[in-house]
Amino acid sequence: xxxxxxxxxxxxxxxxxxxxxxxxxxxxxxxxxxxxxxxxxxxxxxxxxxxxxxxxxxxxxxxxxxxxxxxxxxxxxxxxxxxxxxxxxxxxxxxxxxxxxxxxxxxxxxxxxxxxxxxxxxxxxxxxxxxxxxxxxxxxxxxxxxxxxxxxxxxxxxxxxxxxxxxxxxxxxxxxxxxxxxxxxxxxxxxxxxxxxxxxxxxxxxxxxxxxxxxxxxxxxxxxxxxxxxxxxxxxxxxxxxxxxxxxxxxxxxx
Numbered sequence: 444x445x446x447x448x449x450x451x452x453x454x455x456x457x458x459x460x461x462x463x464x465x466x467x468x469x470x471x472x473x474x475x476x477x478x479x480x481x482x483x484x485x486x487x488x489x490x491x492x493x494x495x496x497x498x499x500x501x502x503x504x505x506x507x508x509x510x511x512x513x514x515x516x517x518x519x520x521x522x523x524x525x526x527x528x529x530x531x532x533x534x535x536x537x538x539x540x541x542x543x544x545x546x547x548x549x550x551x552x553x554x555x556x557x558x559x560x561x562x563x564x565x566x567x568x569x570x571x572x573x574x575x576x577x578x579x580x581x582x583x584x585x586x587x588x589x590x591x592x593x594x595x596x597x598x599x600x601x602x603x604x605x606x607x608x609x610x611x612x613x614x615x616x617x618x619x620x621x622x623x624x625x626x627x628x629x630x631x632x633x634x635x636x637x638x639x640x641x642x643x644x645x646x647x648x649x650x651x652x653x654x655x656x657x658x659x660x661x662x663x664x665x666x667x668x669x670x671x672x673x674x675x676x677x678x679x680x681x682x683x684x685x686x687x688x689x690x691x692x693x694x695x696x697x698x
Contacts, residue, residue, distance in 0.1 A: 495674060547689060591625075643661075
């Protein structure tokens, strides 16, 4: 689990904060953000482009993920030679490609609202106070043998099927390096409602003065359902807002 954290530990040492043993949630999060590049510098980033290699259901899938401040995002996959937009969000509406018709389709209002509430550019903890989030230290827990601080991140409640639903997750920060190595969340709707999802982050490396995790994997029910290796990260590459918008010439608009 500690492989790939050398750069992160080094940056903590250089800024001096590595010598301070964090005792509160705010101290832990502050040290973490400082190690990633510092809140002020992180806040200046406007776009991110990730070129990735994913594994899902036994298949290797090339994926490109695009993000633009404050919350626009898009994920394209290369599936059997075709570029398919699995998900895109323009800040208000979400959409994706229907695998049956191969046409772009808008998501329903509830799913779009949920995506908007869950989307955080760069990092959920960046500007958490200004976003109205709250954090609390919930003790310590070993994650696959690694001693971690356990922090609860609480966002505004979600409205699902007309009911208000709590929106929180638990984030685990390695005590030695302050790197976040796992996030535990809970499915809020559908057949998997209540099921635990664990997202693991590792192989932190420096890119243009910022620190990013380069491997991500998800487990549900203790089984790995998705894994991702980030091969390339481009910072502040020009991305027009229209790139994230629902295609005007889609089949839906032709009806």
